[in-house]
Amino acid sequence: MTDKASRIDWSAIATLLSNAQHIHLITHRLPDSDGIGSQIALYHALRERGQAVFMHNYDPAPRICRYLDGAEMISYGEKIAVTGADVIVSLDAGSFSRLKMPESLCASAMMINIDHHASNTHFGAVNVIDDRYCATGAMVFDLLKAMQVPLSAAMAQALYAAILTDTSSFCNNSVTADVHRLVATLIDAGADAALAAEHAYASHKVKRFSLLKEALDTLILSHHQRASWMCLETSMFARTGCAVEDSEGFIDYARSIGVVDLTVFICQLHDAVWKITFRGKHGINVGALATSLGGGGHRYAAGCTLEGSQADVRARLEAAVSQTLQDAEI
Numbered sequence: 001m002t003d004k005a006s007r008i009d010w011s012a013i014a015t016l017l018s019n020a021q022h023i024h025l026i027t028h029r030l031p032d033s034d035g036i037g038s039q040i041a042l043y044h045a046l047r048e049r050g051q052a053v054f055m056h057n058y059d060p061a062p063r064i065c066r067y068l069d070g071a072e073m074i075s076y077g078e079k080i081a082v083t084g085a086d087v088i089v090s091l092d093a094g095s096f097s098r099l100k101m102p103e104s105l106c107a108s109a110m111m112i113n114i115d116h117h118a119s120n121t122h123f124g125a126v127n128v129i130d131d132r133y134c135a136t137g138a139m140v141f142d143l144l145k146a147m148q149v150p151l152s153a154a155m156a157q158a159l160y161a162a163i164l165t166d167t168s169s170f171c172n173n174s175v176t177a178d179v180h181r182l183v184a185t186l187i188d189a190g191a192d193a194a195l196a197a198e199h200a201y202a203s204h205k206v207k208r209f210s211l212l213k214e215a216l217d218t219l220i221l222s223h224h225q226r227a228s229w230m231c232l233e234t235s236m237f238a239r240t241g242c243a244v245e246d247s248e249g250f251i252d253y254a255r256s257i258g259v260v261d262l263t264v265f266i267c268q269l270h271d272a273v274w275k276i277t278f279r280g281k282h283g284i285n286v287g288a289l290a291t292s293l294g295g296g297g298h299r300y301a302a303g304c305t306l307e308g309s310q311a312d313v314r315a316r317l318e319a320a321v322s323q324t325l326q327d328a329e330i
């Protein structure tokens, strides 16, 4: 990250943090390994410096992150258990609404917004946004260097988990030689790569595969096979006893079809609330597509939340997907 580190003044952020009295670390709703791993690594670093810090998110940490040392310290829910923070650090959240916290959150605290989504709305008082980073965890790695905190095994494991999943196991176009050098440093500091892979990819519940069968039954192609679609409804979760987090990675099956440029994964959260996830390939910009629907993300991985009936939501998605594929042909 050397070239990026020179462009972001991480020492200024380190100074802001060392002047803070009480720090709240937060990540987005339905958190992933990048949000949680970044949060835990920074938590340990601040604790190491003797600072008062706590972690609170709207949703609980996903199962695949709960093995990380420090995950048990994260509280969650609508109501923040600890009050009186003067600095809040938002990690990996593209917009304030992604935190799902009340507007009053920043009433008496300064928000530092650290994220690698190009679509970030710069909602913080201080914003450190750089979409060249493969993960927010890689940004925290540079911040820890500026803080001059030695990398402990717990920090290294948390950052490894963040980078492993956000790079789709080092398969994304965001993976550079710098990323591999960073990860080598994490392993040298005590990160266990095999343990991280086991928790991320080989710790599924048996019932997940009942849900996967149902999901695969919904797989369809459209737009002359350039788009693939999958859809999960709440009835499928109820039938199989699964939660939304058990469907993590299903979209990759639809994405892995060779001719497909764009994948849409529709997941019903409540009656009329749908979480939409997009994947792109071959130059398609699903980040722009998601932004046009009120969401955000990266060029090849993005998402949004839509409200309405399934027919209504599908019609809006159809139109937006047609436009994106058409624009890509010009």
Ligand SMILES: [Mn+2]
Pocket (backbone or CB within 6 Å): 034, 035, 092, 116, 135, 136, 166
């Ligand atoms: Mn991320």
